[in-house]
Amino acid sequence: QKEVEQNSGPLSVPEGAIASLNCTYSDRGSQSFFWYRQYSGKSPELIMFIYSNGDKEDGRFTAQLNKASQYVSLLIRDSQPSDSATYLCAAITGNQFYFGTGTSLTVIP
Amino acid sequence: GAVVSQHPSRVICKSGTSVKIECRSLDFQATTMFWYRQFPKQSLMLMATSNEGSKATYEQGVEKDKFLINHASLTLSTLTVTSAHPEDSSFYICSALQGSQETQYFGPGTRLLVL
Numbered sequence: 001q002k003e004v005e006q007n008s009g010p011l012s013v014p015e016g017a018i019a020s021l022n023c024t025y026s027d028r029g030s031q032s033f034f035w036y037r038q039y040s041g042k043s044p045e046l047i048m049f050i051y052s053n054g055d056k057e058d059g060r061f062t063a064q065l066n067k068a069s070q071y072v073s074l075l076i077r078d079s080q081p082s083d084s085a086t087y088l089c090a091a092i093t094g095n096q097f098y099f100g101t102g103t104s105l106t107v108i109p
Numbered sequence: 110g111a112v113v114s115q116h117p118s119r120v121i122c123k124s125g126t127s128v129k130i131e132c133r134s135l136d137f138q139a140t141t142m143f144w145y146r147q148f149p150k151q152s153l154m155l156m157a158t159s160n161e162g163s164k165a166t167y168e169q170g171v172e173k174d175k176f177l178i179n180h181a182s183l184t185l186s187t188l189t190v191t192s193a194h195p196e197d198s199s200f201y202i203c204s205a206l207q208g209s210q211e212t213q214y215f216g217p218g219t220r221l222l223v224l
Contacts, residue, residue, distance in 0.1 A: 043202045044215045046213075097213060
């Protein structure tokens, strides 16, 4: 079982809709979680990190962490075509980083 | 956010030559940096973890004698691909760990093409 798992997608949403990206992790000891966005041909860029249970909002992005169920999600409100990218979930367990394989998102104009 | 640079951004070399890639954290000190490789349409693959002042830790299957890593200062790590071959052609990405947030910040990547 992988440490961090994501549905590879592709996920398609219409412009203006809410895109919901999900990630599960296997180790209950994981303490910090990250969402990165990677455009095709580019390196990942950090969108958000979350440590505590609940929601964390930053502009159109909301990260949600549920430690009891061991999942992390990223909601993108008012999706734009420029949000089309691969989204990577990552978790820290101890001093190890674990990345998911990424979910491909396409926002259809 | 923290800024990480990589140089060069793109390199083309002949088979058998060595290529050095630099990774710098520009506005923070990083005791730990990571080197990844990514083939087209595939996931990031961690190659090694670079710690300032000590030997790098390589992932299983990564040849340490082929991919030489030096982390000589708190702001610079280098990856040298020795005796490069066409199958080494890939997108090499470094990241630096910002300790206060325990967050990885990625460099822009280096695209290597070995002819």
